[in-house]
Amino acid sequence: MKVVKEEIGRLLNQPISAYTLKNDNGMEITCLDYGCIISAIKVPDRNGHIENIVLGFDQLDDYRKWSLYFGNVIGRVAGRIKGAEFELNSKTYVLPNNENRNHLHGGERGFHNVVWKAKMIQIEGTAGVQFSYFSPDDEEGYPGNLHVKVTYLLTNQNELVISYHGTTDEDTLLNLTNHSYFNLSGNMKRDILEHSLTLNSSSFLELDSEFIPTGSFLNVDQTPFDFRNGRMLKDGVLSSHPQNKLVGSGYDHPFILNGDHPICLMDHESGRCLTVATDQAAVVLYTGNQIPSGFSIQGVKSRKYLGVCLETQGLPDAIHHTHFPSIVLKKGDEYHAKTTYTFSVMK
Numbered sequence: 001m002k003v004v005k006e007e008i009g010r011l012l013n014q015p016i017s018a019y020t021l022k023n024d025n026g027m028e029i030t031c032l033d034y035g036c037i038i039s040a041i042k043v044p045d046r047n048g049h050i051e052n053i054v055l056g057f058d059q060l061d062d063y064r065k066w067s068l069y070f071g072n073v074i075g076r077v078a079g080r081i082k083g084a085e086f087e088l089n090s091k092t093y094v095l096p097n098n099e100n101r102n103h104l105h106g107g108e109r110g111f112h113n114v115v116w117k118a119k120m121i122q123i124e125g126t127a128g129v130q131f132s133y134f135s136p137d138d139e140e141g142y143p144g145n146l147h148v149k150v151t152y153l154l155t156n157q158n159e160l161v162i163s164y165h166g167t168t169d170e171d172t173l174l175n176l177t178n179h180s181y182f183n184l185s186g187n188m189k190r191d192i193l194e195h196s197l198t199l200n201s202s203s204f205l206e207l208d209s210e211f212i213p214t215g216s217f218l219n220v221d222q223t224p225f226d227f228r229n230g231r232m233l234k235d236g237v238l239s240s241h242p243q244n245k246l247v248g249s250g251y252d253h254p255f256i257l258n259g260d261h262p263i264c265l266m267d268h269e270s271g272r273c274l275t276v277a278t279d280q281a282a283v284v285l286y287t288g289n290q291i292p293s294g295f296s297i298q299g300v301k302s303r304k305y306l307g308v309c310l311e312t313q314g315l316p317d318a319i320h321h322t323h324f325p326s327i328v329l330k331k332g333d334e335y336h337a338k339t340t341y342t343f344s345v346m347k
């Protein structure tokens with residue numbers, strides 16, 4: 001197991017480094033101190049052929065040019081906050097509206113667009129990096145001086161463990177996630193429509209025309225949202241269900257997780273499997289419906305459905321729905337979240 005650091009350029013007037021974590025099976029994960037980006041995850045297919053299975057750019061500047069949140073940590077609050085404002089402890093907080101009149105993924109200068117401090121971790125059986133960031137009171141409009149840590153750990157069991165930690169000196173909101181786009185075909189050889197997903201969820205959140213939860217939980221029974229026995233992602237693209245159509249033909253929805261069954265994504269042709277286990281309440285399944293065309297991603301033409309995100313998190317816009325689990329982090333409390341991604345192959 002080892003971690004290799006390499007300086008790869010400058011952004012925001014600061015040097016940016018890439019950290020490559022390597023395990024004893026030849027698996028590699030590269031992550032950046034800019035936005036905690038996971039820029040590459042290299043794992044074998046069923047024939048032992050090692051390829052990259054996440055979307056990432058070769059050029060650092062492209063991450064700022066195309067704000068698609070490739071591999072990023074998202075914060076302070078993942079997803080959209082309606083009307084870019086919220087009330088907490090009888091005070092109204094106004095946030096920057098960076099998507100129409102709403103606030104998306106922590107704002108323009110969210111955690112995806114800042115440089116984090118990095119500390120390499122090389123302990124028995126793991127290789128990793130701990131990223132930390134201090135977000136001052138009022139940054140992007142949020143209250144509280146917030147200290148955040150995100151740790152990426154690679155094990156010899158081909159697991160990537162992401163742990164999140166936060167503390168604040170004033171009540172605030174915190175709902176972190178990682179926004180990696182997976183494509184298990186390897187080096188984006190195919191899009192993700194033939195990937196199958198198994199997800200133990202019996203309900204998902206209905207979205208309005210701005211992709212913000214209406215507050216209603218919809219039952220997955222008899223719909224393309226029922227992944228309990230596995231289904232192809234293309235089902236949602238071909239679907240005439242109004243919720244699939246609304247988001248640009250596909251999925252962009254928070255699913256409520258039932259119990260601790262792992263989420264399982266598979267590409268039958270390469271044999272690659274990804275299982276995701278989390279302590280979070282929900283996973284946002286986003287099939288890349290909004291990836292624009294017109295640029296290139298590691299030599300591949302950008303287009304819809306080139307990657308799929310499994311964003312484990314609390315429910316989006318929870319601050320406006322009292323029946324959603326709270327995402328308020330109270331002064332003196334600690335925020336903890338953990339998601340484990342395990343890579344394997346079908347025989």
Ligand code: FUC
Pocket residue numbers: 068069079211252284286290311
């Ligand atoms: C996802 C989606 C959004 C958006 C973005 C890039 O989380 O919920 O609709 O397109 O990320």
